[in-house]
Amino acid sequence: MSTTNQDKCFLHNQKRNSFCHNDEVLVCLICQQSKEHKVHVCCPVEEAAEQKKTEISACLESLKKKLKVLMNTKEQWEEIKTYIQTQACETDTGIKEEFKKLHQFLKEEENTRLQALKQEEETKTQIMCKKLENIEEQINTLSSTISDIETALKAQDIQLLQDYKKTKKRLQCSIGEPEVIRDILINSAKHLGLLSFQIWKKMEDIVRCVPVVLDPNTAQFNLELSEELSCVQYSSKKLLPNNTERLINRVSVLGATGFTSGKHSWTVDVGQGKDWYIGVALDSIQRKNTIFLSPAEGFWVIGLSNGDSLWAQTTPRSKLPMKEKPNRITVELDYDRGKVIFINAADSTKIHTFKDKFTEKVFPYFSPGLCKDVQNASPLTICPQIIKVKVE
Incomplete structure (x- = not known):
């Protein structure tokens, strides 16, 4: 040279x-x-250039890994954006079906609710468009940086070392990890849950009211929910986004409303299922990783196993006496006193009581279990309350 x-x-x-x-x-x-x-500390140019190439290459690999994370996140967000529109369409259909059961004088109420859904769809779609725009900018910036650094690595040793400070500065990437997006899906529970009850003042003779509404945004991929979100059963797998709220480690779904105080109760018709679990769970439970149903993991539940044995999911789990399988079980939550009581609704006898201390929001928990024959899957159904002048 x-x-x-x-x-x-x-x-x-x-x-x-x-x-x-x-x-x-x-x-x-x-x-x-x-x-x-x-x-x-000094060394020959050739030796220094080799060292710096190794150093830059290591940093470059980190940038490439970050780019891969961004690309994967963008793909997931694209799926969420598409699903928001699909979910909005399905929710729109559900609302319309509900209103078909009512008389024409409720049309104004229907239009109001559809407008609220449309506004939520537009707002959340705009949010995702903005976030996708931002992550696209980050991807372009990072891609450009990587391309420039790869070009710099191909330069001659003298040129590489002369540009080393500038190249090193470019390696100091300020792009952080993609944010975790919560509550971005359409709030179907708000639009569909208790819809009839909310207009009960006008139609109290024909409405049904359940104390707990299921949250479809938390439902595992194999679960089918009823239109009014009061019934869940095992079904064929659905193409749903793996959003932050969704439970994928067990075939289960949470109630739409959590509790941080007071007394609450609901009765579940467990049907003829051979494996099911009901109770309450913390908001902070592991939703993606393998977990055990126990208070230590944030679950206070009982369940039927193999169709013939009833268990309280303690640590270790406790077998409960059972003369005959209960058909309806009432779950009573006393948040302030830290109690979860399970009662056989047929004769009001206590099945089991958990005692603990709650320090965060607690949600109703439902798991209808697996079923090889999807057509004969038995649902878990939240029983409606008796409606009078006010709900008791």
């Missing part, structure tokens, strides 16, 4: 054949022996 002006030291007009690691600059032999660099 011929010596150019760039290769020579501006102070001593000598070839710069060493690299000072302390100052990260090229130096000549005289510079290396000078007071300024004498105590510094």
Whole structure:
């Protein structure tokens, strides 16, 4: 390689054949022996270039991994954006079906609710468009940086080392991990849950009211929910986004409303299912990873196993006495006193009582269990309350 002006030291007009690691600059032999660099760590250009290539390559791999995370997140967000529109369409249909059961004088109420749904769809779609726009910008920026650094790595040693500071600065990527998006899906529970009850003042003779509404945004992929979100059963797998709220570690779904105080109760018709679990769970439960149903994991539930044995999911689990399988079980939550009581609704006898201390929001929990024959899957149904002038 011929010596150019760039290769020579501006102070001593000598070839710069060493690299000072302390100052990260090229130096000549005289510079290396000078007071300024004498105590510094220096090495030949070829050796330094090889070291810096290794250093830059390691950082570059980190950037590439970050780009892969961004690309995967973008793909997931694209799916969520598409599903928001699909979900909005399905919710729209559900609302319309509900209103078909009512008389024409409720049309104004129907239009009001559809408008609210449309506004939520537009708002959340706009949010996702903005977030996708932002992540696209991050991807473009990171892709451009990676491309420039890869180009810099292909340069000759002298050029690479001259540009090292600038290249190193570009490696200091300020793009963080993609944010976790919560509550971005259509709030179907708000639009569909208790819809009839909310207009009960006008139609109290024909409405049904359940104390707990299921949240479809938490339902595992194999669960089918009824239109009024009061019944759940095992079904064929559905193409749903793996959003933050969704439970995928067990075939289960949460209630739409959580509790942080007071007394609450609901009765569940457990049907003829051979494996099911009902009770309450904390908002902070593991929703994606493998977990055990126990208070230590944030679950206070009982369940039927193999169709013949009833268990309280304690640690270890406790087998409960059972003369005959209960058909309807009432779950009573006393948040302030830390109690979850399970009662056989047929004769009001207590099945089991959990005692604990709650420090965060607690949600109703339902798991209808697996079923090989999907057509004969038995549902868990939240029983309607008796409606009078007010709900008791």
